[in-house]
């Protein structure tokens with residue numbers, strides 16, 4: 179039986195996600211007769227999406243030609259043309275892009291405007307990256323996305339032809355991913371400007387979880403397998419101690435033996451994991 183069970187302080191909703199979920203709920207409560215739509219899943223958590231649906235807040239995956247009511251832009255942000263489409267369709271726009279993501283978009287635009295060859299560190303298909311890239315592309319054609327040195331090497335000749343190279347980072351990327359990219363770019367660029375835009379909430383969550391992992395023989399990471407920050411967190415911890423990644427308490431049975439044979443267990447959770455889901459896991463383990 180586990181002798182100690184600890185819950186991380188920075189487990190669960192980050193402020194950007196908390197703000198988005200609370201504001202969406204408030205919008206519907208204050209406008210019961212209006213349609214309230216969210217473009218794309220507000221957060222990567224099925225229980226929360228179902229709860230929002232039950233309140234009458236619908237998730238849509240595309241902007242229709244015409245519509246009425248409120249359309250919410252989630253914390254990941256959107257491309258300018260999508261914002262325009264929402265407004266043209268006749269929706270009232272409520273932009274809940276996280277302020278930290280807005281900062282990355284602004285920095286990317288500033289670097290693009292100032293003539294830097296812009297590199298966005300992240301996965302090309304990540305919605306936040308799509309939004310950052312689209313904003314920067316309004317000002318410059320010289321914008322690329324890469325999440326590894328291997329990917330960047332394909333652009334080596336192009337990078338070398340530019341005097342100034344700028345870098346912004348998708349907010350939930352790991353330093354482990356950024357550091358080798360910086361080292362590589364330093365070796366091939368004349369002037370290099372790095373904007374480390376990894377969000378503090380992610381950095382603090384990762385730092386705390388790493389410390390807990392050092393003193394635990396089992397780490398449990400709670401959160402959706404679709405959530406990039408939760409998956410990153412589990413990956414980091416796997417290098418330090420035994421780690422399992424579960425979506426909720428219903429998966430705990432699959433790990434019964436590992437749990438019973440661990441003396442010190444610590445629990446953390448991704449930015450999109452609701453408090454009640456975390457609490458149920460803690461309760462079951464205890």
Ligand code: SF4
Pocket residue numbers: 192193194195253276277278279349350377378379380407449
């Ligand atoms: S992880 Fe950071 S950037 Fe992303 S929504 Fe949360 S606070 Fe904002």
